[in-house]
Amino acid sequence: MRKKVVAGIDIGGMNTRIGLVDETGEVLTDSNIATNQYPTSEEFVSAIYNSIELLLKNPDMPLSELIGIGIGAPCANYHTGSIEGAANLPWQYVALSSMLGEQFPGVPIKVTNDANAVAIAEMIYGDAKDLKDFVVITLGTGLGSGIVANGELIYGHDGFAGEVGHITAVPGGRQCNCGRCGCLETYVSATGIKRTVFELLANSTKESVLRNTSFNELTAKDIHVAALNGDSVAIRAFEITGEILGRSLADVVAFTSPSVIFIFGGLAEAKDMILKPARENMEKYLVGCYKNKVQLKPSALGNKDAGIAGGAALIWRDFV
Amino acid sequence: MRKKVVAGIDIGGMNTRIGLVDETGEVLTDSNIATNQYPTSEEFVSAIYNSIELLLKNPDMPLSELIGIGIGAPCANYHTGSIEGAANLPWQYVALSSMLGEQFPGVPIKVTNDANAVAIAEMIYGDAKDLKDFVVITLGTGLGSGIVANGELIYGHDGFAGEVGHITAVPGGRQCNCGRCGCLETYVSATGIKRTVFELLANSTKESVLRNTSFNELTAKDIHVAALNGDSVAIRAFEITGEILGRSLADVVAFTSPSVIFIFGGLAEAKDMILKPARENMEKYLVGCYKNKVQLKPSALGNKDAGIAGGAALIWRDFV
Numbered sequence: 001m002r003k004k005v006v007a008g009i010d011i012g013g014m015n016t017r018i019g020l021v022d023e024t025g026e027v028l029t030d031s032n033i034a035t036n037q038y039p040t041s042e043e044f045v046s047a048i049y050n051s052i053e054l055l056l057k058n059p060d061m062p063l064s065e066l067i068g069i070g071i072g073a074p075c076a077n078y079h080t081g082s083i084e085g086a087a088n089l090p091w092q093y094v095a096l097s098s099m100l101g102e103q104f105p106g107v108p109i110k111v112t113n114d115a116n117a118v119a120i121a122e123m124i125y126g127d128a129k130d131l132k133d134f135v136v137i138t139l140g141t142g143l144g145s146g147i148v149a150n151g152e153l154i155y156g157h158d159g160f161a162g163e164v165g166h167i168t169a170v171p172g173g174r175q176c177n178c179g180r181c182g183c184l185e186t187y188v189s190a191t192g193i194k195r196t197v198f199e200l201l202a203n204s205t206k207e208s209v210l211r212n213t214s215f216n217e218l219t220a221k222d223i224h225v226a227a228l229n230g231d232s233v234a235i236r237a238f239e240i241t242g243e244i245l246g247r248s249l250a251d252v253v254a255f256t257s258p259s260v261i262f263i264f265g266g267l268a269e270a271k272d273m274i275l276k277p278a279r280e281n282m283e284k285y286l287v288g289c290y291k292n293k294v295q296l297k298p299s300a301l302g303n304k305d306a307g308i309a310g311g312a313a314l315i316w317r318d319f320v
Numbered sequence: 321m322r323k324k325v326v327a328g329i330d331i332g333g334m335n336t337r338i339g340l341v342d343e344t345g346e347v348l349t350d351s352n353i354a355t356n357q358y359p360t361s362e363e364f365v366s367a368i369y370n371s372i373e374l375l376l377k378n379p380d381m382p383l384s385e386l387i388g389i390g391i392g393a394p395c396a397n398y399h400t401g402s403i404e405g406a407a408n409l410p411w412q413y414v415a416l417s418s419m420l421g422e423q424f425p426g427v428p429i430k431v432t433n434d435a436n437a438v439a440i441a442e443m444i445y446g447d448a449k450d451l452k453d454f455v456v457i458t459l460g461t462g463l464g465s466g467i468v469a470n471g472e473l474i475y476g477h478d479g480f481a482g483e484v485g486h487i488t489a490v491p492g493g494r495q496c497n498c499g500r501c502g503c504l505e506t507y508v509s510a511t512g513i514k515r516t517v518f519e520l521l522a523n524s525t526k527e528s529v530l531r532n533t534s535f536n537e538l539t540a541k542d543i544h545v546a547a548l549n550g551d552s553v554a555i556r557a558f559e560i561t562g563e564i565l566g567r568s569l570a571d572v573v574a575f576t577s578p579s580v581i582f583i584f585g586g587l588a589e590a591k592d593m594i595l596k597p598a599r600e601n602m603e604k605y606l607v608g609c610y611k612n613k614v615q616l617k618p619s620a621l622g623n624k625d626a627g628i629a630g631g632a633a634l635i636w637r638d639f640v
Contacts, residue, residue, distance in 0.1 A: 085608065
């Protein structure tokens with residue numbers, strides 16, 4: 001019998017990762033293309049097609065049967081199967097599922113934003129198998145979210161629900177890429193914590209190893225390492241980030257009352273350095289009826305392959 | 321054939337209204353009891369039972385068959401059928417559906433909070449018949465909300481989802497009954513607009529008819545009448561209320577991306593006086609992908625009977 005596999009695709013601003021995924025979420029083989037080397041979306045989709053064909057011909061994958069293609073991408077619309085208005089991709093609009101569908105006739109293709117894909121992966125392979133109401137918050141360059149209620153992911157009437165990164169955390173606060181001010185992701189994300197570090201460096205006279213790095217060079221990982229080494233500015237930056245996250249999560253709970261909120265992505269690797277102040281502040285700001293009920297914990301999915309497995313989960317969901 | 325009816329019950333802090341409702345949402349006959357005259361919840365539930373029995377014996381209602389009882393109440397838990405921790409009722413806990421179930425064996429009984437009941441009524445009898453993703457905001461003494469996504473009301477893991485009145489609208493803002501500060505309902509509700517009027521009276525020297533009324537005497541209706549008569553303080557209070565509502569609705573959209581947000585309740589009667597600034601500010605604060613897509617409009621349900629019809633809708637939903 002041929003082994004059933006799903007192609008999972010994780011489209012990012014820099015890299016697009018493509019893998020073949022089995023029903024347990026394991027990435028059997030994968031490859032990588034540089035998203036921004038393709039002048040047109042046609043060439044980009046063509047490169048994805050070639051990558052999938054090559055992976056299927058991998059001698060380690062004999063007789064595999066492609067049963068579907070699932071894609072996580074920024075600004076992806078589940079209802080239309082398209083990328084629409086992505087600020088950090090070379091093309092504003094990509095009719096992903098129809099273009100790829102021409103190359104793979106009869107193969108089901110599903111598309112959603114990257115955070116929603118992670119939420120589905122959490123349902124299929126992760127710690128949310130038995131949960132009907134949960135939320136995934138992804139902390140990367142920005143802050144993404146996937147909201148599940150009544151056992152179903154919320155896509156909204158237009159396919160764009162779940163932009164928790166763009167709720168107002170601080171009225172009149174920091175300028176956001178989206179054109180608004182005070183968005184949650186300007187405080188809580190890899191970029192957000194950098195901005196907090198620079199605010200602390202500006203406002204205090206504390207010594208810090210972070211005073212030797214430029215804004216463009218500084219990474220969230222540098223801040224994490226500095227905090228682990230006892231740098232007080234870095235430690236305070238994680239506390240502030242956790243506090244603002246926690247206060248906003250209290251609002252998240254007031255909407256859909258999830259039993260668990262999973263935190264996923266690079267910043268989540270700092271674990272209690274961010275999760276402890278987040279938990280404390282979430283409890284502080286929760287309305288009485290929600291207190292001491294909501295778990296806040298790191299995602300059980302490994303960061304490395306979750307993007308690919310998440311895309312594939314969109315398809316596996318209908319089969320397992 | 322006996323005419324099928326549902327008992328719809330709307331439990332409020334002062335009054336509890338009980339009616340018999342047909343499948344179109346029409347309240348055929350109804351009565352009223354004073355909620356706070358009953359020292360125990362047993363006596364209260366007993367009075368509800370007696371009222372339903374009396375209504376069924378009404379000579380105008382020959383041969384009606386009670387097919388279910390649906391109840392909207394503050395702090396009502398859909399999953400358990402109980403009222404749990406209601407601040408403005410005489411009893412902290414009422415096992416409504418099990419107590420009433422003993423009196424009406426075999427009759428299905430459903431309970432949810434009042435705003436959720438209005439949202440279901442909007443789905444069954446109102447303007448949301450064809451909508452899968454919408455939100456109802458009820459403006460009364462407080463601010464309630466019912467959120468529908470993927471065609472289902474969101475109850476959350478604990479039955480308490482949809483407390484949009486208690487998201488933080490102004491960090492560190494007005495003191496709320498819930499023990500927090502800055503909750504949306506401290507600004508946007510009948511009580512919220514009174515507080516805004518008193519802030520304006522304190523901060524400005526403007527003449528206003530509202531300077532002659534005490535806080536306890538002042539009603540949202542007085543403010544509406546004053547605004548219609550051109551009182552500048554009252555007009556400004558509606559604008560501010562609408563602006564804060566609109567900014568928070570932009571956050572609501574970022575969660576579930578509804579196609580329509582319905583505004584229900586006393587304050588909604590001021591129509592464009594509150595809805596125009598709300599619409600303008602919602603659009604101003606919406607992230608790009610949501611702009612010019614979301615309708616904000618008054619509920620099509622009449623205020624008078626919507627509580628009773630909303631309770632009944634919980635049952636009719638399973639029959640029509």
